[in-house]
Amino acid sequence: MARQDRDVRMSLQTLRVLEAFLENPTESLSGADVQKRGHLASGTLYPILLRLESAGWLSSRWENVDPSRVGRPRRRLYRLTASGMRRASEVFASFNRGVLA
């Protein structure tokens, strides 16, 4: 998947996804993890994850487990990229500017 550092249209749901990742920026989360933290429907969540990944804000990889051994499928894990962390922080900082003025 092509990854470029480009702008992403912000919506309340996108903010919730970013907030879930910013709670612990070094943590890798599966779609189900983000869904639980952000209280989002799967129909909303996965397009956002793919859009953020396509824009270079998130990167993803397969979970490093053997499915036959753990008895469940591999999960796709997402985490913030360096530029994604910076861009997401800027977004939230801009929202707080009104309080800090």
Place this chain on the structure above:
Amino acid sequence: MNIRDDLNDDSAPSSPPDDWALQLTRYAARRAPGELAERLDEEWLADLDMHRGPFARLRFALGCCRATHVIAREPAAYGVATTPVAVPAVAIADAAPSLRRGGSSRSLLLFFIAFLHLLIIVAFSTGIHVRDTDRESYTPTGRVIIKPRPAEPPPPYTGPSDSDFAPREKPNPQLPAFDPIAFPEDTSTPPLPTGIGTNLSSAEPTGITRVIGGPGAGFPGTAHFYPALSRQLGEAGAATVDVCVDTRGRLTGEPQIRTSSGFPRLDAGALALAKAGSGRYRSTTENGQPISACYPFRIRFALTH
């Protein structure tokens, strides 16, 4: 991929809703454009496995159908190459038509989805009610309507008659103009601490006329202190802040929230506004002389459309 085999053998759900959820999820994944189909197939099956309960799994599967629909409408926005491997060259320009093949099966799926929605609504009416309650917190005026600021009951009137107050109701000519936040002078309300958000002129048994202070001329408005995220989330409400003000209208201590607006962000904005107004408060006066005193006043954050 061996995952599919595993799911079809050992871990295949036995109850019908579980089976529907599995089939629906795989159907949705296979309809994704380009090389995304294989990835989503495995990813969604793994995430489906993390959902407990047949109806939670069904909801997840239905969401996957919607996700596929959204992605297929604009695959380029999701970084998907629009050149499906097994699709004829005619479909290269747009992978979405692959979803339109087999119109009858698609109609059947839509009927099936509608039926499942009805089933879920009936089965989880209580749960849906809880979610609706949560959603109200995002309506611009939800908190204000649901939780109106509790009115403090006025104490029983035991004071002198109206005629006793008549000489003391002269307006003080030295008072500055009221700020929009302040409320008009009210001579009928009892003294502090019950006069939230009002400026009071009351007579005490000793004959002292006290006028409670408030935001004075040049006091900052709420516009610059309305948290941007609160605007985005539609949070609105009023917080009551306690302030202590000296004879020159400056704060002598940290403002405190007396009554919360119901939103921590708005409370923080109210405190920031109360601090920023230091030096622009009207001092409380006794017989026209400014004194240091503490009093509450109300700050309302309202959304304008």
